[in-house]
Amino acid sequence: MRKYAYRAVIFDLDGVLTDTAHYHYLAWKKLADSVGASFDAAFNEQLKGVDRMGSLNLILQASGKEFSEADKLALAHRKNLDYQDLISALSPADLLPGAAAALQSIRAAGLKTALASVSKNAQAVIERLGIADQFEFVVDAANIRNSKPDPEIFLAAAAGLGLQVQDCFGVEDSIAGIRAIKSAGMFALGVGSPAVLTEADVVIAGLDQFSLPDYLKE
Numbered sequence: 001m002r003k004y005a006y007r008a009v010i011f012d013l014d015g016v017l018t019d020t021a022h023y024h025y026l027a028w029k030k031l032a033d034s035v036g037a038s039f040d041a042a043f044n045e046q047l048k049g050v051d052r053m054g055s056l057n058l059i060l061q062a063s064g065k066e067f068s069e070a071d072k073l074a075l076a077h078r079k080n081l082d083y084q085d086l087i088s089a090l091s092p093a094d095l096l097p098g099a100a101a102a103l104q105s106i107r108a109a110g111l112k113t114a115l116a117s118v119s120k121n122a123q124a125v126i127e128r129l130g131i132a133d134q135f136e137f138v139v140d141a142a143n144i145r146n147s148k149p150d151p152e153i154f155l156a157a158a159a160g161l162g163l164q165v166q167d168c169f170g171v172e173d174s175i176a177g178i179r180a181i182k183s184a185g186m187f188a189l190g191v192g193s194p195a196v197l198t199e200a201d202v203v204i205a206g207l208d209q210f211s212l213p214d215y216l217k218e
């Protein structure tokens with residue numbers, strides 16, 4: 001029987017398994033407009049994988065105005081309520097093409113899967129998508145001190161699976177996330193555009209292009 005070098009695949013959520021990245025964009029856009037900060041798709045690209053307060057601080061900096069800590073917490077709360085409204089009707093139909101098949105192919109090959117999302121809404125999202133039982137380990141974002149591009153969340157996922165970093169590879173759609181995977185010392189599979197994800201080892205357009213044998217070392 002073929003012996004796989006990798007024993008697990010660690011997935012990002014937003015933008016990889018489902019398009020919640022778009023809902024984050026809509027909620028941040030509304031907030032940016034309300035504080036007079038210019039915000040577009042290129043700016044949003046910098047926020048992917050960055051946690052809520054980190055993202056807010058980047059937007060507020062762009063507004064050129066000063067905000068108290070209390071104001072910041074209120075703005076972050078408002079953005080989260082808008083985001084939660086947008087994702088309230090998520091269902092298994094919102095899995096991106098190829099996501100369910102990719103998870104199944106990994107498990108059929110005897111590898112484990114973990115989820116490494118810095119979103120504090122991740123558990124609710126995977127439950128609505130109907131894939132909560134597809135992961136051996138889900139990192140609790142509340143326990144992560146440093147958001148992507150810090151490797152902490154990918155190291156926590158490997159540790160949660162009881163594996164070494166060299167046993168795992170990561171799948172990400174964001175620049176910060178690819179950096180986090182590489183800093184953790186793992187193979188990075190990018191989902192999106194090779195022009196954006198320049199630091200990934202391999203880039204595919206979407207999980208419908210996911211082919212596990214291509215990423216397994218002999």
Ligand code: B16
Pocket residue numbers: 012013014015021024047048049050051052055080116117118119120121122174
């Ligand atoms: P929340 P990921 C990240 O999730 C998103 O990419 C990022 O845009 C968002 O700000 C962050 O989660 C925090 O999300 O406000 O729901 O806690 O890409 O790591 O799955």
Ligand code: MG
Pocket residue numbers: 012013014015016021048049172173174177
């Ligand atoms: Mg993402």
